[in-house]
Amino acid sequence: MLEKHRIGWLPEIFYIPEYISVDDEERLCQTIRASKAPWIKVSGRRLRNYGGTVHEKLGVLxxxxxxxxxxxxxRRLGEDTQAFGPGLEANHVLLNAYxxxxxxxxxxxxxxxxxxxxILSLAAPAVMRFSRKRSSDDDTRAQGDFNSLVVSVALQPRSLLVFRGDAYTHCLHGIDEVEEEALDETVANREALPDPEARVMKxxxxxxxLTVRRVLRVKNILGPRK
Ligand SMILES: O=C(O)CCC(=O)C(=O)O
Incomplete structure (x- = not known):
């Protein structure tokens, strides 16, 4: 089902508008906001982890x-997108709030x-910017240590962004710290926006x-399954 949602000129990015219904969005937002689980404050946002903690040093979940x-x-994401390997489900979710x-x-x-x-977006939009990563042995680095913007995706509430391949392995992705996003010529999914002519998005x-992924190595500290 992903193929018809492919966007942009960078392999491989897919954008599915209205992936969930307004009711499902409302339910997810209510559950998240009603939860007393602590938020972790990091630069520019706050977050919660589900499925465990990724231990960077040990390289395991x-x-x-x-x-x-x-x-x-x-379950639905695994079946619809096959983004975590054929027949496999994600085991980790990062909730970000901006x-x-x-x-x-x-x-x-x-x-x-x-x-x-x-990445499932809820409650408000933002623009995800993909840039080509300069490798340390790249001689253009001598001219300035910059990453070049390749493609942008306007993420509407309820939309699903899926990326893999080159977009995962050779690019950086990020969201600018702005109150208003510029919908410039790098935006690859303009046609899917409520107003394809708009040049700014508040x-x-x-x-x-919700950033949904599968950590490859897992240390099971859950105990035996009952
Ligand atoms: O909030 C988003 O849409 C992006 C989150 C992200 O890039 C991440 O959690 O690594």
Missing amino acids: LQSPVPSWLQPLL RPGEGIMPHQDGPLYHPGVC RGNERLS
């Missing part, structure tokens, strides 16, 4: 149960994960996003 309200979503003016620095998700990601409310 210290696994804990994925809450029941997320399980149907993980107020207008907040964002996430350009980064790569790295080798601990299967190289495919699903961030509006706090945006919530």
